[in-house]
Amino acid sequence: MGTNTTRLDRLLAEQLEECCAGDTGERIETLESLSDSADAGGDLQVLSALSDDTRYRLASLLAAADGELCVCELTAVVDVSDSATSHALGDLHDAGLVTRRKDGQWRYYDATERTERVLDALDETRGER
Amino acid sequence: MGTNTTRLDRLLAEQLEECCAGDTGERIETLESLSDSADAGGDLQVLSALSDDTRYRLASLLAAADGELCVCELTAVVDVSDSATSHALGDLHDAGLVTRRKDGQWRYYDATERTERVLDALDETRGER
DNA sequence: CCCATATCTGAACGAATGCACAGCTGTTCA
DNA sequence: TGAACAGCTGTGCATTCGTTCAGATATGGG
Structure with missing residues (x-):
């Protein structure tokens, strides 16, 4: 964590004259507990x-489509190589953003709840502030 | 967009025998409209x-604290240089994630609705799938 | 006006990262 | 069993990116 508190000291000292505020150590401790x-x-x-x-x-494609999609469907839409698509899907899977299901020679992916919630949050706040 | 549809052709042909499904072009068009x-x-x-x-x-610090925080308060918590903090805050501001207010020699930042919604979505889906 | 202070900005360098290529695994079908 | 195919993985390269350093801007006080 940062240790140089001279500026913060001055800010708190100045605020003391205006309203309330406590001492520097306490303030940082509060903020660090939030951060941790x-x-x-x-x-x-x-x-x-x-x-x-x-x-x-x-x-977002997997989230928008209701239900799972095959890798070959996904590759057809994103304009990178099969390899890049596979790498990307692997990363998404590692992050817990998609599920993977094997069916014979095809492999199907689907978005998890987490993906949908995050993308929804972005959707719903589009154009704000 | 990707143009190689041979695999997708085969997938759709195979699915035709199982259930419903249409032709390749239509399928891609549907997916691309979702993607766009x-x-x-x-x-x-x-x-x-x-x-x-x-x-x-x-x-997340700005989102967790109710109300704005001064740059010197933020610098005290993240352990990078003043300059790096400033760069970071500038990027967040460019992305519409924080607001900036100038008050004399101090500058205050606050999280926007967008930031709080996205972080909430992550919070609420913690530990799922 | 001059100096100290808070914050920002531009440049540069080292680290991280996305991509394509090549090769590998596993499945289907003849 | 072997060819064809879907998808995955390792590697090298080119690019992006985060940080620090040095200097600029702006505010406040003597």
């Missing part, structure tokens, strides 16, 4: 997985 | 902004 509670589950892995164009397209 | 409707607003920019550890910490 973050990313209890692999949020960063999820966000990283979705932050690439290819993987984002695949994920 | 994605990312109408800068979803990728938002996801990219949140997919970095420093920016994620800043964003």
Whole structure:
């Protein structure tokens, strides 16, 4: 964590004259406790997985389609090689964003609840602030 | 978009014998229309902004704290240089994830609705599938 | 006006990452 | 059993990206 608190000291000292506020150590402790509670589950892995164009397209395609899709259907839509598609789907699977089902020579993927919820959140706040 | 549809042709041909399904062109068109409707607003920019550890910490800190925080408070918690913090906050601002307010020599940031919704979605689906 | 301070900006360098290519596994069908 | 095919994996390369460093801008006080 950061240790240089001179600026924060001054800010708190200034705010003391305006309203309330406590001492620096206490303030930082409060903020750090908020910060530590973050990313209890692999949020960063999820966000990283979705932050690439290819993987984002695949994920939102799987979320938009109701029901699972075959790899060959997905490859037909994203314009990268089979290999890249497979890598991308593997990453999404590792992040818990898609499920994988094998059926003979075909393999089907589907979006998980987590994917849908995150994409919905983005959908619903489109155009705000 | 991808144009090699031989595999998809075969999949659809096989499914024809099992259940319903239409022709390849129609199928791809359906999927592409789903794909195109994605990312109408800068979803990728938002996801990219949140997919970095420093920016994620800043964003979730701002979302967790009720009300705005000063840059010096944020710098005290994330353990990177002032400059890196500033760069990170700038990126978050560009992505529409935080608001910026200037007050004298201090500058205050706050999380937007969009940030809170996305992080909530991740929170609420923690540990699923 | 000058200096200290808070924050931002541009450049540069090292690390991380997405992609294509080649080769591999496993399934289907003759 | 062997050919054809769906999909996965390892590797090298080109690009992107996060950070620090140095310097710029802007605010406040003496």
